[in-house]
Amino acid sequence: MIKVKDVSFTYPNGVEALREVSLTIQDGEFVAIMGQNGAGKTTLVKHFNGLLKPTSGNVLVDGVNTRKMSVAALARKVGFVFQNPDHQLFCETVEDEVAFALRNFGFKERTIKKRVAWALNLLDLTEYRKTSPFMLSGGERKRVALASVLAWNPKVVILDEPTIGQDHKQKERLRQFIVQLTAQQKTVVIVTHDVEFVAECNPHVVLMAQGKIVAEGGAKQVLTNPDLVTQASIVPPQITQIFLELADLGLPTDLIDIYEAREALLNFLEANP
Amino acid sequence: MSVFDGLRFRRVSSPIHQLDPRAKFFYVCVMFVIAVMFNELLPLILLFLIQIPFVFVAGVQREWIRSLRGAAFLAIIIFGFNFLFSYLYSYYEPSYALEYSLAMALRFIVLVESFSVFFLTTSPDHLGLALEQSHVPYEFCFAFTTAVRFVPVLAEEAQTIMDAQKARGLELERGNFIKRIRNYIPILIPLIVNAIRRSLELAEAMESRAWGATEKRTNLYMLRLGKPDYVLALMSVLMLVLAVYVRLSIPVPRLAMILRI
Numbered sequence: 001m002i003k004v005k006d007v008s009f010t011y012p013n014g015v016e017a018l019r020e021v022s023l024t025i026q027d028g029e030f031v032a033i034m035g036q037n038g039a040g041k042t043t044l045v046k047h048f049n050g051l052l053k054p055t056s057g058n059v060l061v062d063g064v065n066t067r068k069m070s071v072a073a074l075a076r077k078v079g080f081v082f083q084n085p086d087h088q089l090f091c092e093t094v095e096d097e098v099a100f101a102l103r104n105f106g107f108k109e110r111t112i113k114k115r116v117a118w119a120l121n122l123l124d125l126t127e128y129r130k131t132s133p134f135m136l137s138g139g140e141r142k143r144v145a146l147a148s149v150l151a152w153n154p155k156v157v158i159l160d161e162p163t164i165g166q167d168h169k170q171k172e173r174l175r176q177f178i179v180q181l182t183a184q185q186k187t188v189v190i191v192t193h194d195v196e197f198v199a200e201c202n203p204h205v206v207l208m209a210q211g212k213i214v215a216e217g218g219a220k221q222v223l224t225n226p227d228l229v230t231q232a233s234i235v236p237p238q239i240t241q242i243f244l245e246l247a248d249l250g251l252p253t254d255l256i257d258i259y260e261a262r263e264a265l266l267n268f269l270e271a272n273p
Numbered sequence: 274m275s276v277f278d279g280l281r282f283r284r285v286s287s288p289i290h291q292l293d294p295r296a297k298f299f300y301v302c303v304m305f306v307i308a309v310m311f312n313e314l315l316p317l318i319l320l321f322l323i324q325i326p327f328v329f330v331a332g333v334q335r336e337w338i339r340s341l342r343g344a345a346f347l348a349i350i351i352f353g354f355n356f357l358f359s360y361l362y363s364y365y366e367p368s369y370a371l372e373y374s375l376a377m378a379l380r381f382i383v384l385v386e387s388f389s390v391f392f393l394t395t396s397p398d399h400l401g402l403a404l405e406q407s408h409v410p411y412e413f414c415f416a417f418t419t420a421v422r423f424v425p426v427l428a429e430e431a432q433t434i435m436d437a438q439k440a441r442g443l444e445l446e447r448g449n450f451i452k453r454i455r456n457y458i459p460i461l462i463p464l465i466v467n468a469i470r471r472s473l474e475l476a477e478a479m480e481s482r483a484w485g486a487t488e489k490r491t492n493l494y495m496l497r498l499g500k501p502d503y504v505l506a507l508m509s510v511l512m513l514v515l516a517v518y519v520r521l522s523i524p525v526p527r528l529a530m531i532l533r534i
Contacts, residue, residue, distance in 0.1 A: 046436070049440055051436045051439060051440065070444070071439045071440065072439065072442045072443070072444045075439070075440050075441065075442050076442070079440070080437075080440040082433070082436070082437040082440070084433075086463060086466070086467055086470075087430070087433050087434045087437045087463055087467075088434065088437040088438060088441065088459075088463060089463060090458070090459045090462035090463050090466075100441060100459070101441035101442045104441060104442030104443055104444070105442045134466065148441060149440075149441065152442075
């Protein structure tokens, strides 16, 4: 469980990125943190694995204050996949890349071998085992970065902008993958602008604007509220936009799922022939 | 890194900021030459003090002090080595060795100080312009200003990479000396690879915007030497002449001797 209590954070250059943010993320929960650029999303999640320590307030990970733990110790529990894979790939082969963190955490060579094979298989990278990560495409590099974090099986997985630069097929795979992780009782936190992706995943949504949490709740509840969405400078999902336009016909406006939307339309057409 | 903090330009306006970079550079060079000319503590203290008004007029005290603090570490090493060897290998008395090594450390500080004032008060654009008007080929000027401009970008990127690797359990401060250096490999490789990638992208972006299409470039802003610039240059020349004269004809007294009187 991650507990954020009245956390404020000011960068050394004076930018006030978080203002008294409080948030609780339960074990096994799937949370999407959304909001415009500079709303403080990435700053907030960097507190979860101790990369940043709050200027005031506290962050507790499983009851332990992050101020009292090193990033390396916290990282064992909280895996963080950065937005740009190019910021972390440096090994000669994909295999070494995935093993890097495991070696840092002091796993035994035999376990490392097993874990690497498992992670590569999970993300469909086994064929690139001996390839240099720099030779791979953008999407593949992103998957290597993901594999390198999942390999040590952290309890919490944070994904910063996982959908940027991914085609629809990859996004769909990512979605299924997150569903799989949550099924294993892992906590998944994604930071994203991608409203359509969030609408498809239907997670718990935390909406941020100007360093504060402005709304929190189910994706359906938050993303279909035009006022909230405007406040956070994002646009509602396309399905919601259509139904907001059709509101005067008496159709429901709180839809984000395409199947629900179809259902609602068919019901409406049957009732009004 | 704090040494570099002391070299980072901030856009403010002050009489020093408005001086022509060429005049300022000439002044810095004169300072450099004078500092190298003297081994004695007394003139170096004078050189150090002369520059302080510049710092205050320019209003860059905070950054300046930070750069000095960054340089202090190296200065202490310089002092240590000089003291050790001048004490061991000379038949001078310890007080002489002490004064000599203090002078060497202070010389380094004076050099850092003057360059710091120069870079703190000169915008990279002006610097590029000054190079261009000094008939340096434009390609070199551009490369220079681009390099200066990308320093903060690279610093930020290095920070992100460090965070990303720490999140994968990398502990920079762990292990013995050799291990600690090796710890930086996972940071340096992505940094260098990205820098090269970025430079290629920059080159492509520039080519696609017709860089180098016109043979003769003109500038909207031109640097013109004004009265204050001539005053600064004249002052620098006078200082240089004075310094040469003192060096050649007056034996510089040692501080210890003055204090004894």
